[in-house]
Structures are given as C-alpha cells and as structure tokens.
Amino acid sequence: MNKKEILIELNQVCKTYYKNIAIQVLKGINLSIYDNEFLCIMGPSGSGKTTLLSLIGCLDKPTSGKIFVDKVDTTQLSDDSLALLRNKKFGFIFQNFNLIPYLDVLHNVWLPLWYTKTSVFSSEKEEKEYVVEIIKKVGLGHRIGHKPTELSGGEQQRVAIARALINKPKVLLADEPTGNLDTKTGSTIIELFHKLKQEDKITIVLVTHNPAIGKQTQRVVLLQDGEIVSDNSVSNS
Structure with a gap:
C-alpha cells in the first residue's frame, strides 16, 4: 500500500453548515486515498459519511482544510474549474439509481456523453459502440x-454503474x-467493483453502514461524530 501513489489527500478538513446555529459535520479529517484502491467509509447515520464523500468528489467545498486530487489543490479552484475536474476524474453511484424512467438502458448510459461539449469519437456509430461495450462490461448486454x-x-444499479463509467x-x-x-x-455489485478495479485500474470509494459490505473491500475507514476513529486494512482483501 505504501508504494502506491496517493491520488486524493485530505489535510485537516472540516465542514460546518450554518443554519440557525453552526453544525460541524466533519472535524479535522486527514485521509490519503491511493491509486487503484478499494476504500470503504463506514459509520452510523449522522457520522458524516455522505458529507465526506461529497467533499472527496468535489461536489462541495470544505469550510477549512485542503483537498488534493491528482496533486491539484481543489480548494483553490473556481466553481467552473472544479466542475471540469469533477467531470473528468469522478463517476458517481447512488443508492436510488437515479435512472431516467422513459429511457432504455442504452440511452440511460449514453446520456452523460450527450452533455459532453467535445466528443472523442469520430462518429455517432463509434460512440454508440463504446456505450454498448460499457453496458456489456457490467453484464447487461442482453438488457440493452x-x-x-x-x-x-441489481440490474438497475448495474446501469447506474455503467453510466458512471462512461466518461x-x-x-x-x-x-x-x-x-x-x-x-x-x-455482494454481486461488490464483485463487479472488484472486477472494475482489477481490469480498469479504477479507484473505488464506497460509503456504507453495513459491516458485511465493508469486509468485502480493501480498507475500512470508520467515522464517528465527524471524526475518523479507525483506519484499517481488511485482512482477506
């Protein structure tokens, strides 16, 4: 693990939300995420897991502290630059799938490419072939x-994973x-994550409250009351 390159680094990251009172959700988070790692962030409800994931993925900015992605200090970026980095570096997968109900599998997965300003494909046919390839990668070629x-x-979550992979x-x-x-x-979804990590050398950061899921990853970071209370490798990974 120590020989791997650090891909994402958080230094003394805090996040406070201001409503009627100040609510500090994350307190002094120090975390290094390595290239091609499968990391699980665990903790009870309200521990700050989703907030931490949002900060890692540049969906939000910390109140204080530094976050580096590929050695870029994201806290110094403009909103537009942050959006560009986010779209280039990250794919997002959610519990509720967030699929478009009137679109089939092909077009749900294809959708992010429609919003890409510059296509790397020479034709729509070539782009479609790439989308189909991604759908087959997650095991849904027969449901396209x-x-x-x-x-x-499970199939809907695989569509969501394919969509997250498209860029x-x-x-x-x-x-x-x-x-x-x-x-x-x-468990089959976790197995798919392992396959993607191995074949595509993708780094995966997963949030869960389920210890059984955590045991199927490489490393578990435990959050409690907005602080990291443990950070351990999983022995059977």
Whole structure:
C-alpha cells in the first residue's frame, strides 16, 4: 500500500453548515486515498459519511482544510474549474439509481456523453459502440433495450454503474450502492467493483453502514461524530 501513489489527500478538513446555529459535520479529517484502491467509509447515520464523500468528489467545498486530487489543490479552484475536474476524474453511484424512467438502458448510459461539449469519437456509430461495450462490461448486454421498470434492483444499479463509467473516470464514488438490494445481489455489485478495479485500474470509494459490505473491500475507514476513529486494512482483501 505504501508504494502506491496517493491520488486524493485530505489535510485537516472540516465542514460546518450554518443554519440557525453552526453544525460541524466533519472535524479535522486527514485521509490519503491511493491509486487503484478499494476504500470503504463506514459509520452510523449522522457520522458524516455522505458529507465526506461529497467533499472527496468535489461536489462541495470544505469550510477549512485542503483537498488534493491528482496533486491539484481543489480548494483553490473556481466553481467552473472544479466542475471540469469533477467531470473528468469522478463517476458517481447512488443508492436510488437515479435512472431516467422513459429511457432504455442504452440511452440511460449514453446520456452523460450527450452533455459532453467535445466528443472523442469520430462518429455517432463509434460512440454508440463504446456505450454498448460499457453496458456489456457490467453484464447487461442482453438488457440493452429495456427500461428501468423492466429491470431488477441489481440490474438497475448495474446501469447506474455503467453510466458512471462512461466518461472513463479515475475514481468511482458510491454512496450506499447496495442499500436497496438484498444481501446476495449486493455482494454481486461488490464483485463487479472488484472486477472494475482489477481490469480498469479504477479507484473505488464506497460509503456504507453495513459491516458485511465493508469486509468485502480493501480498507475500512470508520467515522464517528465527524471524526475518523479507525483506519484499517481488511485482512482477506
């Protein structure tokens, strides 16, 4: 682990939300995330897991402290520059899938490319072939023309993973990706993450409250009351 390159680094990161009173959600977080690592952030409800994931993925900025992504200090970037970095480096996966109900699998996965200003593909045919390749990678080649309502929960999450992969991110950020799935289906999603890590050399950061899911990753960081209370490698990874 020590020989791997640090991809994301958080130094003394704090996050405070101001409503009627100041609520400090994260307190002095120091965390290094390595290239091609499968990291799990665990903790009870309200411990700051989702807030931490949002900061890692440049969806929000810390109140204080520094966050480096590929050695770039993201706290010094403008909102536009931060958005560009976020779209280039990160893919996001959520518990509720967030699929477009009237689009089939192909077009749900293809959707992010429609909003890309400059295409790397020479033709729409070439772009479509790439999208189909990603769908096959997550094991849904046989469901490509189906809409979300025609898919199981596990299949819908695979569509969401394919969509997150479409811009070739260096990091996948997954917030409770197995939360709406049964145990067996959830384990198959974790197996898919391991496959993507091995084949595509992607770094994966997963948030969960489920210790059984944490044991299937490489490293578990435990949050409690906005602070890291433990950071341990998983022995069977």
